[in-house]
Amino acid sequence: MTDPIAPQILIVDDARDIREPLGQYLRKQGFRTRLAAHAAEAREILAEAAIHLVVLDVMMPGEDGLSLCRWVVARGGPPVLLLTAMADETDRIVGLELGADDYLVKPFNPRELLARVRAILRRAPPELAAPPSGRRQFADWVHDPDAQHLTGADGRVVALTTAENRLLGIFLDQPRAVLSRSTLLDLTAGREAKAYDRAIDNQISRLRRKIESDPKAPQLLVTEWGGGYRLVADVTDPRA
Template sequence: MTESSTHLLVVDDDREIRDLLTRYLTRHGYRVTAAKDGQEMRRYLADRNIDLIVLDLMMPGEDGLSLCRAVRAEGGPPVVMLSAMGEDADRILGLEIGADDYLPKPFNPRELVARIKAVLRRASTPTGTAQATAGAINFAGFVLDQAQRRLTDAKGEEVTLTAGEYELLVALATRPRRVLSRDDLLEITRGRSAGPFDRSIDVQISRLRRKIEVDPAEPTIIKTVRSGGYIFSPEVQAP
């Protein structure tokens, strides 16, 4: 996917910010549509092919959190969330409800472009050594199909994953029974694009556990290694 063919949807109630982002992203070769609220966002998602949403958190009426949650529930495109609230707790909350990345205001527009590119890259291609083993993987009754970027459970039903959750699962499943630190997982999935104290790995692990573990509080698939990181414990095999 090239920038010129990539369609971004900017959702922000501040007209000045919408206009600035539209102009800046257009200059970088993206097709850009701007929406002032959730109602416009839904209309554009329904009748246009949107590849990524740049979504403001604080908006009157339906805020960015509820809109992001709805996008995730409907299997919509990746979301980069913007917010004037830069505290860790706010960032983690945004990631927990399904944002693929989070950027606090004020921000450098060049960083926004870099994060958009990183999210789109994770959404469209396998990363790291997973690219060399892009077949299907069986584990604990699940099938992780890297060619179609799909996870199905024992009943054959698809488990909806965000781009970040998918890449994290691939990183773990292609390195079974190996302790991977948070830094290892950030390096594999994001190329160190996150900050040194980024907690998004923990958030995504928690979300993955809720989707694939029988009891997320007592995980048997993705186990925590004290002071070490995480380990993917089930037997893994090709179908």
């Protein structure tokens, strides 16, 4: 049985005969996996699941892997390992320029992919790999950063993505303080990336959909016009 706190890897590839055997192989190596056949499905998974690494095929019908890679990096998402065709050197260069962490040429040996996955996870900055430790309570929620989820007063469990988990941890560290977009970008990026002005706004919107009774009229994560965002709640130890 896979460890429930093991790193979770999202495999995005339109070829079923690649993504399913690869997912099975990585699970046997102790990882949790999610599978997506196209970019739209991958976006849905990234919005609701805690993903630590994306293994992403470049050549896919519809939205290609490079476009999805750009989207993941712009939002401060998890590291990306690209899968490229033998002849597509340009795609490999563009992918790395977009912010991908590594690439692997198809066809590949699964053991080499495993080695690259482990290397990427090892060199992930501490703020990406280890969110703030310790469960904390705010309003009607208890945040468990290690499990990357929230538990409501009614017992409902809500999964957080890696980016959401990290962002919420920052607000819980500084409750009631106004945090500017630039401050939040600096604290959440974790690796060199071009500042994307709407990245924090998008992450805030997704987080509000999970913690607010009415995300369109937020009462917990409020906007300070001209300033940034503020968590309007006291933060306590749920064991107290």
